[in-house]
Amino acid sequence: MPVEREDLIGELRDAPTLPFIAAKLVNTIENPASTALDVARIVMSDQATSSSILRLANSAHFGLTRRVGTIKEAVVIVGFRNVQHIAIGISVLREYLEATDADAFDCRRLWLHTIAVGCAAKILAREVGAHEEEAFLCGLLHDLGKVFLASRQPEEYGRAVGLSHEEDITIWDAEQRTFGYNHAEVGEAAMAAWNLPDHVPAAARWHHDPRPERSHSEFIALIHAGDCVARRAHVGSPGDDLTVPVEPWVAEMLNLSEDRIEALRWEVSEAARDRWRALVPRG
């Protein structure tokens, strides 16, 4: 029997599962007096996060002409607001990368999908003047609910994945039928105790049901569109094999014609593989 919605959500709200370093970085976002040096010190306190940041800063992704050798240089050259968001993403990704039963769900393919959504959202954010690394972080965390659902209820989640394939329905419809709720609600609930900026849980909650009147509709639209583009690009796996259309108001807002989506597929798959190599250590 699947766990009741209220029980799971209650359990997630009480579980302080944000990695320690990410929690410290969230505090620096909340405190406007925090400086680049504060961010550098927190990042430097964690070896694995530091090396991922340096790999990323030196990857094609940032296209920098000089080599970034230290975290202090990275916060100056990449920007400390960017490093803040990137480092939060890295520590959450590392904590949950292998979190689920391999039989129920391929977690690494899911994270590759979320990186692709983040990359698509980042590219689109640049075009509408939204903060690019904030958009990336929203993308990286948008399907976190699947990780919690699949790790707490692997057998049922395996059934939901099977149902989506057998009946050719989206994974969130299959979750709804299996559990009576879906990963978007679970993701928002899991993040509620983490004090992340509000647009991050909002994008997780509404990326499959974007509406212009919602708060944080810009980030919701970016992640909705990013999810559709990543599905078209077939990078990683969201849990089903379906492509879904971009909501018309989102397509209009982001200038997403069919030709543009087609062109983005290639750009997104390159960017996602580049970022995956930087963020996920080999092995």
Ligand SMILES: [Fe+2]
């Ligand atoms: Fe989703």
Ligand SMILES: [Fe+2]
């Ligand atoms: Fe997704």
